[in-house]
Amino acid sequence: MSARNILLLSSSRLHGYGYLEHARAQLEDLFKSKNVKTVLFVPYAGRNHDKYTETVRSALQPWGYAVEGLHNKVDKAQALRDAQAIFVGGGNTFVLLRTLYELNLVEPIRELVLERGLPYVGSSAGTNVATRSIHTTNDMPVAYPPSFEALALVPFNINPHYLETDANTNHKGETRDERIEEFVAYHKRPVLGLRESNFLRIQGDRATLLGTRAAKLFKADGAAEEYAPQADLSFLLQQ
Amino acid sequence: MSARNILLLSSSRLHGYGYLEHARAQLEDLFKSKNVKTVLFVPYAGRNHDKYTETVRSALQPWGYAVEGLHNKVDKAQALRDAQAIFVGGGNTFVLLRTLYELNLVEPIRELVLERGLPYVGSSAGTNVATRSIHTTNDMPVAYPPSFEALALVPFNINPHYLETDANTNHKGETRDERIEEFVAYHKRPVLGLRESNFLRIQGDRATLLGTRAAKLFKADGAAEEYAPQADLSFLLQQ
Secondary structure, eight states, rough: OOEEEEEEESSSOOSSOTTTTGGGGHHHHHHHHHTTOOEEOOOTTTHHHHHHHHHHHHHEEEEEEEEEGGOOSSSSSHHHOOOSEEEEEEHHHHHHHHHHHHTOOOOHHHHHHHHSSEEEEEHHHHTTTSSSBBBTOOOOOOSSOOOBHHHHSSSEEEEEEEEOOOOOOOOOOOOOOHHHHHHHHOOOOEEEETTEEEEEEETTTTEEEESSSSSEEEEESSSSSEOOTTTTTTGGGGO | OOOOOOEEESOOTTTOTTTTTGHHHHHHHHHHHTTTTEEEEEEEEEEOOHHHHHHHHHGGGTTTEEEEEEEGOOOOOHHHHHHHEEEOSOOOOOHHHHHHHTTTTTHHHHHHHHHHHOOOEEHHHHHHHHSSTTTOOOOOOOOOSSSBOOOOOOSSEEEEEEEEOOOTTOOOOOHHHHHHHHHHHOOOOEEHHHHHHTEEEEEEEEEEEEESOEEEEEEEOOOOOOOOOOOTTTTGGGO
């Protein structure tokens, strides 16, 4: 059984809420269960690491959590080993994954989360890199990582910020569903479309959909199915 | 001076028109100038190469052009050398570029277009791969190409299907402008946002914006400027 203790957010912002505010109950639930007082923030999906860390600090500090930036640590592998929990923020998924490879942090994070139960919170790009690969990111490929294979903390893919594209538009670019179906057609692997406001909570070998909306699972065989909040998605971990 | 004879479409479909119909005048202008009777179609951005070739044939044959599929040619480099014109269709940019690399066609196409004036028509993904790199595609990265560097028939980037995202949406995913600005911030290179219905026509060292709408140029310094149809964009070729 895996030691996983993971919370994956579709987005860090939700309409009508402050930064991370919609996720407060889920974050506190995870952090309190592990007596987390300090969160190590991984800012590499953003451009200004100091400013980004300050944004996260402004959100978490009032709730009683200290925030440190991984970019400020000289020995990053050691900082990860010492961490009580990590939060990998959103931004550009390609830049984030490239940086994790450049800093040789992919394997250390993977091992700490899977084998030593380091609590992992990811949002948007931080959710993409937590999955098997970044093939289903919505981001523009502004950086070229050495691989699209990611942390693989879970063996399937997620599409964060998932939404159905307006069917009445005159625009001829592909819809989100068409893009995800294209991935499934090539790879025969499932993709969980996680709408803004949704979370995926993983504890060991158990995965639960949280939040206020349904999530759309694009199955490996090309079919799709909606799952309501509180749905048990543990079967996705068995691959 | 380059021998370039290129037509780059934002999209192959435009609301209210049949496949390629909105581009007919531009296509015929290019093909007639070179006495083109047969077009070699490059279908690799799509999944079903035969069906895709048939779609293109159904559009071009009534206008008097024969269409052949590059995927049916045993010696593809020879087929390109023998071609009167090539059309690289849209679909997934990552799949297209990976296939061009796998088949060792990047350098041959580049040389034929730049030095021998092989007429090149690209649409959507076929426009992305014609530019310096595919960093500014809208597509989902469903395949991992050995590089994001592309045919570089022009020394700048294009974002096809360009549109301003609805500013009134509650959705928190990045807007198109934010994504392109992110590319510019990292690379300090210009990106031409080509709206559906627009074309870029390149003859030698002259580039002209065609179509019915303005195009938005995201400049290397972070500023942006709109250009009206018929605008001379030759300055973009001088890099």
